[in-house]
Amino acid sequence: MTAGVRSAAQRPPGRPPQPGEEARAAALAALAQRLGDRVSVAPAVRSQHANTTTWVANQPPDAVAFPSSPEEVQAIVRICAAHRLPVIPFGVGTSLEGQVNAPFGGVSIDFRDMNRILAVHIEDLDCVVEPGVTRKQLNAYLRDYGVFFPIDPGADATIGGMAATRASGTNAVRYGTLRDNVLALKAVLANGEMITTSRRARKSAAGYDLTRLLVGSEGTLAVITEITLKLHGIPEAIAGGICPFPSVEAACQATIATIQSAIPVARIELLDALQVKAVNAYSRLTLPERPMLFVEFHGSSAGVEEQSARFGEIAAELGGGPFEWATKAEDRTRLWQARHDAYWAALGLRPGAKALASDVCVPISRLGECVTATQADIAAAGLVAPIVGHVGDGNFHLSILVDMADADEIRRTEGLLERLVERALAMDGTCTGEHGVGQGKMKYLEAELGDAALNAMRSIKAALDPQNIMNPGKIVTPA
Numbered sequence: 218m219t220a221g222v223r224s225a226a227q228r229p230p231g232r233p234p235q236p237g238e239e240a241r242a243a244a245l246a247a248l249a250q251r252l253g254d255r256v257s258v259a260p261a262v263r264s265q266h267a268n269t270t271t272w273v274a275n276q277p278p279d280a281v282a283f284p285s286s287p288e289e290v291q292a293i294v295r296i297c298a299a300h301r302l303p304v305i306p307f308g309v310g311t312s313l314e315g316q317v318n319a320p321f322g323g324v325s326i327d328f329r330d331m332n333r334i335l336a337v338h339i340e341d342l343d344c345v346v347e348p349g350v351t352r353k354q355l356n357a358y359l360r361d362y363g364v365f366f367p368i369d370p371g372a373d374a375t376i377g378g379m380a381a382t383r384a385s386g387t388n389a390v391r392y393g394t395l396r397d398n399v400l401a402l403k404a405v406l407a408n409g410e411m412i413t414t415s416r417r418a419r420k421s422a423a424g425y426d427l428t429r430l431l432v433g434s435e436g437t438l439a440v441i442t443e444i445t446l447k448l449h450g451i452p453e454a455i456a457g458g459i460c461p462f463p464s465v466e467a468a469c470q471a472t473i474a475t476i477q478s479a480i481p482v483a484r485i486e487l488l489d490a491l492q493v494k495a496v497n498a499y500s501r502l503t504l505p506e507r508p509m510l511f512v513e514f515h516g517s518s519a520g521v522e523e524q525s526a527r528f529g530e531i532a533a534e535l536g537g538g539p540f541e542w543a544t545k546a547e548d549r550t551r552l553w554q555a556r557h558d559a560y561w562a563a564l565g566l567r568p569g570a571k572a573l574a575s576d577v578c579v580p581i582s583r584l585g586e587c588v589t590a591t592q593a594d595i596a597a598a599g600l601v602a603p604i605v606g607h608v609g610d611g612n613f614h615l616s617i618l619v620d621m622a623d624a625d626e627i628r629r630t631e632g633l634l635e636r637l638v639e640r641a642l643a644m645d646g647t648c649t650g651e652h653g654v655g656q657g658k659m660k661y662l663e664a665e666l667g668d669a670a671l672n673a674m675r676s677i678k679a680a681l682d683p684q685n686i687m688n689p690g691k692i693v694t695p696a
């Protein structure tokens with residue numbers, strides 16, 4: 218047996234492909250012949266290419282491949298298809314629901330070496346990139362052109378990974394999610410064929426919308442090898458700051474009023490009092506330890522001043538304030554970096570605990586109710602779980618700090634998560650606003666969408682991936 222390859226007895230039961238060890242070894246030998254030392258079966262490398270961000274178990278692949286071109290991706294997929302070996306795309310591993318795990322073994326395709334920016338079309342406000350390009354890398358490259366890519370999930374994720382998980386983040390309230398900012402994709406299907414889902418035109422009525430089908434499919438339908446993205450002009454002026462509130466409910470009502478007033482807020486983020494306490498300690502800030510909104514406005518100098526003033530008035534009407542502006546770039550950067558570091562800050566509240574990050578999304582009219590009820594549920598369960606939220610679109614996150622040696626605490630955490638999703642669905646929301654389904658939230662899809670929708674998904678999966686080799690064990694199980 219090839220070194221580093223697990224025996225069949227170590228793999229979980231299920232219906233995805235179970236190639237024999239000879240076939241598995243033959244596939245890895247063929248990959249090594251094609252890619253040389255850009256294939257690794259080292260245990261440490263394999264472990265790094267499975268889930269490492271939450272309490273979802275680490276399930277490493279049998280090997281990790283590092284292609285440098287679309288043709289090499291095609292070759293990898295064809296070899297895996299010939300030997301019925303699973304294929305798992307990998308960006309930088311920041312996904313939170315086990316999307317990069319390999320529960321049935323297989324080959325992780327790491328896009329580290331496919332990180333080129335292929336074209337920038339300033340006149341059309343779009344660019345073409347390979348999947349291994351990260352969002353910070355892209356924006357650093359675009360800065361001199363006077364444009365930027367607005368999707369900001371916090372982590373410096375790859376564009377391919379962001380497309381695969383339909384990422385969004387702090388700017389989504391104004392600029393939308395990845396779904397709204399991808400014009401076209403190139404991707405390798407399970408049989409090794411390359412498809413182009415669309416062209417660079419801003420709209421099209423030509424056939425099925427394959428672009429939207431693959432965005433958010435988490436590698437279960439195809440492997441993305443090229444992404445064409447919309448770009449936006451860098452705003453003339455950016456202003457924003459922080460505003461404390463007497464309660465989470467008041468902060469949420471201020472958010473609703475701001476959006477209903479047609480104020481074009483670019484970012485509006487909620488931190489509850491516990492999360493503010495964690496941020497202060499981690500980022501060395503001195504913010505009032507009360508529920509708080511971080512806000513930002515983009516536009517002309519006069520426009521952002523007017524928008525900020527109007528937001529301040531709304532906040533004051535709901536008991537919030539004072540609204541403290543941060544007009545200097547370095548001050549804004551420090552605040553938003555603190556917001557992006559909220560996950561790491563939360564860990565400091567309980568050293569040694571494991572952080573379980575989860576999210577739901579509800580209509581914004583129900584947001585305050587949902588967050589307040591969730592806080593009461595956290596307290597009743599005796600757990601520590603600060604809350605942050607992209608409240609402009611009704612999405613909020615918990616970072617539950619769990620002692621993994623305490624079976625009762627794990628049980629209480631699991632119960633809290635079940636009730637969180639039940640609460641969101643009862644409010645006509647969703648089990649995940651942006652983390653995706655992966656392994657962690659598969660069990661909720663039936664309650665959210667129903668059998669008919671799941672069967673439609675299974676039919677699409679079976680049509681595009683009849684051998685079930687494309688990231689099996691994620692989103693839906695085969696019929």
